[in-house]
Amino acid sequence: MTALSVTVPSALLARVHADAPLVQCITNYVAMNIVANALLAIGASPAMVHAEEEAGEFAAIAGALTVNIGTLSPVWVSGMKAAVAGAKTAGKPWVLDPVAHFATGFRRKTVAELLALRPTVIRGNASEIITLAGEKGAGRGIDSGDPVELAEDAARRVAISQGAVVAVTGKTDFVTDGAQAARIVGGSDLMPRVTALGCSLTGAVGAFLAVAPDVPFAATVAALAAFAEAGETAASGAGGPGSFAVAFLDALYNLDGHALDARVEAQPASAPSSLSAPSLA
Numbered sequence: 053m054t055a056l057s058v059t060v061p062s063a064l065l066a067r068v069h070a071d072a073p074l075v076q077c078i079t080n081y082v083a084m085n086i087v088a089n090a091l092l093a094i095g096a097s098p099a100m101v102h103a104e105e106e107a108g109e110f111a112a113i114a115g116a117l118t119v120n121i122g123t124l125s126p127v128w129v130s131g132m133k134a135a136v137a138g139a140k141t142a143g144k145p146w147v148l149d150p151v152a153h154f155a156t157g158f159r160r161k162t163v164a165e166l167l168a169l170r171p172t173v174i175r176g177n178a179s180e181i182i183t184l185a186g187e188k189g190a191g192r193g194i195d196s197g198d199p200v201e202l203a204e205d206a207a208r209r210v211a212i213s214q215g216a217v218v219a220v221t222g223k224t225d226f227v228t229d230g231a232q233a234a235r236i237v238g239g240s241d242l243m244p245r246v247t248a249l250g251c252s253l254t255g256a257v258g259a260f261l262a263v264a265p266d267v268p269f270a271a272t273v274a275a276l277a278a279f280a281e282a283g284e285t286a287a288s289g290a291g292g293p294g295s296f297a298v299a300f301l302d303a304l305y306n307l308d309g310h311a312l313d314a315r316v317e318a319q320p321a322s323a324p325s326s327l328s329a330p331s332l333a
């Protein structure tokens with residue numbers, strides 16, 4: 053993991069704190085406020101800008117774009133495509149969060165169209181990544197029904213076929229760009245009991261990408277390490293999901309950068325079992 057030796061999570065967090073990167077987040081109705089607060093707590097500057105009329109123009113001034121399909125409608129899809137086009141023209145990185153993309157024809161079609169626009173990073177839970185690779189997952193809706201370990205091979209295949217960094221989140225996260233790989237340990241069982249923490253993590257990946265667009269693997273690892281550290285810290289005093297959610301924001305705000313570095317376990321690069329393009333039709 054050469055990139056990580058020069059761009060460790062603590063160094064990238066310091067850059068986020070110093071630069072307060074502007075991150076354009078197209079996310080869902082459930083998540084908008086939660087994502088914005090998480091990005092502000094970590095030191096970034098979120099902007100929820102999704103109208104087709106302005107999304108592409110805004111992407112050119114943002115440091116990175118994130119696109120989450122949680123509460124889709126045709127108007128939002130137009131805004132997402134305009135934003136991605138603007139980001140690509142301006143050379144800005146973008147992140148795709150394919151929420152429950154396997155559940156309906158509308159979601160499958162939309163995600164296939166967005167994947168064709170080549171996201172820099174794809175961040176999803178295990179069921180979302182397994183089904184992106186064309187396999188059958190146990191997920192029914194927004195929540196994962198599969199463990200991360202079952203999605204690692206799928207993540208490698210999607211990373212190679214898409215030319216993207218793929219992050220699978222859950223109890224122990226897994227990140228790969230097809231050549232490098234890492235596991236990130238930490239977090240808490242309370243995290244999936246609070247809505248939109250995955251959506252917030254997608255926003256945080258955007259913040260780290262904005263300050264390190266040349267090393268998207270290291271940026272993604274750093275965002276996941278930040279959530280792993282904040283999640284574990286917040287859980288230590290929480291009585292349940294309500295107090296955890298409040299403590300999590302405080303923990304993101306008070307992150308100790310060096311604790312993030314210890315969350316990352318580099319994995320040897322290994323070839324996926326077989327190579328195939330995602331089947332999304």
Ligand SMILES: Nc1ncnc2c1ncn2[C@@H]1O[C@H](COP(=O)(O)OP(=O)(O)OP(=O)(O)O)[C@@H](O)[C@H]1O
Nearest residue numbers: 177221222223239240241243244248249250251279
């Ligand atoms: N059992 C767990 N133990 C530790 N951390 C967890 C656990 N489950 C999820 N997390 C953490 O929670 C965060 C969100 O990941 P998750 O996989 O739940 O996203 P998601 O399913 O897309 O969430 P959502 O769609 O509700 O926003 C990540 O930082 C992940 O590491």
Ligand SMILES: Cc1ncsc1CCO
Nearest residue numbers: 080082122123151194248
């Ligand atoms: C609960 C829910 N439904 C659609 S999006 C969302 C937020 C978590 O992804």
Ligand SMILES: [Mg+2]
Nearest residue numbers: 151177250251
């Ligand atoms: Mg999700």
